[in-house]
Amino acid sequence: MAGAYIESYCYSEGGSGATVALEANQSFATDTGVYVRPSVPQRFTDQLATWKTQLDAAIPAKAPWVCSYSSTTKRVTIASAGAAWAPALTLPGNVAVWIGWQSYTGSGAPHIYTGQYVPGARAELIGATIEVAEDWTQTELAQYRHGRANAVVWGNHQVHKVTLHGNLDAYESIKQGYLQSGRVRIYQDSTITTAYAVDNLGGYIDGYVIACGPAVEQGDRWWSWDMLVGVSR
Amino acid sequence: MLYLTTTDNWAFSVTVTVGAYAAQTYTNSASNNNARLASNGLLAYLNAAGRPWFGVVTWTLSSARSSTAGTRFTYTCGNIFTLNAGAATCLGLAAGAYAGAATSTTDAAGSWWPKVRPSVRSYARDLDAGDSSGTGATRPGSPGAALYKPSVEVIANGTDAARLSQALKTAASPRTVSVYQAITDSWLSLSLGEIQRSRQGVDYRFNLSCVGA
Numbered sequence: 001m002a003g004a005y006i007e008s009y010c011y012s013e014g015g016s017g018a019t020v021a022l023e024a025n026q027s028f029a030t031d032t033g034v035y036v037r038p039s040v041p042q043r044f045t046d047q048l049a050t051w052k053t054q055l056d057a058a059i060p061a062k063a064p065w066v067c068s069y070s071s072t073t074k075r076v077t078i079a080s081a082g083a084a085w086a087p088a089l090t091l092p093g094n095v096a097v098w099i100g101w102q103s104y105t106g107s108g109a110p111h112i113y114t115g116q117y118v119p120g121a122r123a124e125l126i127g128a129t130i131e132v133a134e135d136w137t138q139t140e141l142a143q144y145r146h147g148r149a150n151a152v153v154w155g156n157h158q159v160h161k162v163t164l165h166g167n168l169d170a171y172e173s174i175k176q177g178y179l180q181s182g183r184v185r186i187y188q189d190s191t192i193t194t195a196y197a198v199d200n201l202g203g204y205i206d207g208y209v210i211a212c213g214p215a216v217e218q219g220d221r222w223w224s225w226d227m228l229v230g231v232s233r
Numbered sequence: 234m235l236y237l238t239t240t241d242n243w244a245f246s247v248t249v250t251v252g253a254y255a256a257q258t259y260t261n262s263a264s265n266n267n268a269r270l271a272s273n274g275l276l277a278y279l280n281a282a283g284r285p286w287f288g289v290v291t292w293t294l295s296s297a298r299s300s301t302a303g304t305r306f307t308y309t310c311g312n313i314f315t316l317n318a319g320a321a322t323c324l325g326l327a328a329g330a331y332a333g334a335a336t337s338t339t340d341a342a343g344s345w346w347p348k349v350r351p352s353v354r355s356y357a358r359d360l361d362a363g364d365s366s367g368t369g370a371t372r373p374g375s376p377g378a379a380l381y382k383p384s385v386e387v388i389a390n391g392t393d394a395a396r397l398s399q400a401l402k403t404a405a406s407p408r409t410v411s412v413y414q415a416i417t418d419s420w421l422s423l424s425l426g427e428i429q430r431s432r433q434g435v436d437y438r439f440n441l442s443c444v445g446a
Contacts, residue, residue, distance in 0.1 A: 132394040132437075134430055135401035139408075141426030141442060146378045147358075149444040150407040151424040158398055198301045198395040233402045 003190030004125040005071065006164060006174075007044040009183040010098070012037060034058040043185055044098075044121040045069060048076070055080075071124055071190075074169055075115040076100055094120075097176050118169045120176030126222065128188050130205055131161040133196070136230065160196075160205050162186060162227040171215060171223050180212040184229065196231075207231035234296075234304060235351060235387075236267040236411040237343035237425070239403040243271060247319030247326070252312050254285040261323070268341035269411050269420065271323055272296070272306050279308070286312075302347060302389075302396035303340025309333060345400050347393040353414040356383040356421060356445065381445040383421065385412060386438065394430065394437045401428075410443070421445055 036054040038047050048067040055065040062080035069076050076099040091101060100115035137155035144150070164186075166174065174180060185206040187193075196203040213226040244263040250256040259278040265271045272294060278284075279292040292310045299305045306324055311333050318328035325337030359382040363372035389397070410425040426442035 132391050133398040134394075135398045135428070137401065137428075139427045139442075141424060141444060143380055143444060145374075147380050149380055149424040151409070151426045151444075153404065153406045153408045158402070198392065198399045201391060201395055 003071070004128040004186075004188055005190060006123050006125060006128070006179050006184055006186045008121045008178040009041045009043050009185075010038065010047045010121070011182075012039060012041045041183065044119070047121075051078075069119065069122065073114075074100075074118045074124055076119055077114045079113065098178065100173075118173045120173055120178045123164075123166055123170040123173035123179055125170055126165040126167060128165070128186050129163040130186065130188050130196070132201065133158040133160055133231065135233075157207075157230040157232050159210065160207070160229045160231065162205075162229050164225045164227065165218070166223055166225075168221045174215070174223075174225060180225070180227070181209050183208050186229070205229060205231055234298075234344065234346040234413055236269040236304075236341075237345070237400055237403075238266045238405045238409045239343040239400075240405050241323050241342045241403060243267075243323060245271075245319050245323055247275065248317045249279065249314060251286045251290055251310065251314045257284055258319075266405070267409075267411050268304060268306075268324060268344050271320075272341070275320065275324070276308070279310070298346040298348070299337075299340055300392075301340055302345060302393045303400070304344035304346050305337040306341060307334055307336040340396070340400075342403065343400050345393075345397050347387050347389045347397075349388045350415060351412060352384070352386045353412055353416075353421065354384045354386075356381055356414060356417075383414075383423070383443055383445060385423070385441040385443045387441070388433065389437045389439060390435070391437075394439075397428075397439070410441075412443070 034055070036051045036058065038050040042050060048069060052065050052067040055067070056063040059080070064081055066077060066079040097120045099121065100117040100119035101113070135155070136157050136159045137153045140152045142150045142152065164170070164174070185204055187204040188202050192200070192202045192204070194200055194203045196205045207229045210228040210230045215223045215225055218224050243261055243266040246258050246260040248256050248258045259275050261271045261274055265274045276292055276294040281287065290310050290312050292308060295307045295309070296304050297307070306326070308326070313330065313332055315330045316326055316328055316335060320326040321328065323342045325339040325341050326335055327338045358376065358379040360372045360374050360376060360379045363370060408425045410423050412421050412423060414421055423443040423445040426444070428442070429440040431438050
């Protein structure tokens with residue numbers, strides 16, 4: 001097992017290429033007034049790919065753009081082609097925290113930006129323990145005369161009990177909150193890129209955080225978080 | 234093993250052709266709404282007197298636990314035969330041409346076959362406690378019509394536990410289950426209420442709240 005990690009899904013109000021900044025973690029703008037954003041909520045790395053695609057289309061003169069994340073350095077890089085033109089990026093709302101940058105609106109910066117911090121939207125983990133799915137159902141077992149009974153059930157999701165284990169970098173990411181709420185995807189093993197199933201218990205789970213306990217310090221620079229993640233069925 | 238009633242279309246039809254005999258189509262009754270009932274219904278149909286191969290070809294049915302803790306059925310007749318995809322969803326029988334036997338390629342709908350046989354105990358009528366006085370006691374209900382409340386427990390490994398959750402995804406409401414009781418060599422049809430799961434080391438213990446008629 002290697003390379004466990006967790007990613008969050010970004011917020012989106014829909015629409016792409018709009019010219020207004022949204023006070024959310026979904027978009028950023030260049031100094032040319034181009035805003036890029038996914039039209040639907042997207043997982044962090046997919047969102048970076050969408051930004052790149054939209055920048056390539058909106059500012060083709062500086063394509064190919066780079067919007068990438070390194071799991072080794074745990075930093076986000078955004079760059080345009082050509083050193084002669086340095087885009088000044090505007091990061092509305094919490095985008096800076098989301099991708100691990102200081103909020104920056106200035107000019108004259110180099111054309112390659114690499115985050116100063118770990119992103120709040122992704123954390124590399126020491127490990128992730130994901131319990132086998134449990135059916136989450138409300139049940140009413142009604143009993144009637146003459147020995148009759150009916151078990152009425154209703155529900156729409158399964159739950160996984162999850163424990164994340166992370167070092168200081170993971171702590172810095174997770175404490176931002178984006179990985180403790182909303183929709184997340186957790187890979188138990190980065191080499192298993194398929195979803196959890198009865199014949200693939202080591203696969204990733206993709207669901208909504210129902211509950212998350214506080215960070216528990218397990219030792220020297222080692223924290224753990226207990227979570228309950230619901231997956232639509 | 235255990236078979237849940239599911240929301241699948243149990244009124245499925247499957248067409249069977251044996252050798253040069255005319256094709257025959259079995260339509261499962263919607264009331265045969267779990268894999269055990271439906272698989273037996275198909276077997277009875279295949280061996281019924283109305284089939285053109287009656288008296289010449291005899292079908293048998295067996296079942297086995299899959300690697301994903303579900304049930305795979307095997308229909309055997311010793312002849313070349315074909316199936317269409319009618320029973321694929323409910324019984325896991327894929328369309329194709331078979332030489333003597335056909336085995337499910339996917340787990341039968343709603344089936345659960347844990348490694349350790351379910352423990353089904355105390356299938357007996359159970360009356361609630363009632364009022365008492367110095368001259369006697371009154372218990373609610375009628376002894377002859379009181380509910381059967383068996384204890385159903387299962388020790389399961391991780392795959393077993395995952396398979397049960399998967400099967401419960403499509404469980405029908407009201408939820409019923411057919412459970413095999415080994416000691417009486419019989420199947421019990423029960424209403425399945427709350428399911429409690431607890432860790433037992435690397436395994437799980439399931440307590441199924443069941444009430445039967």
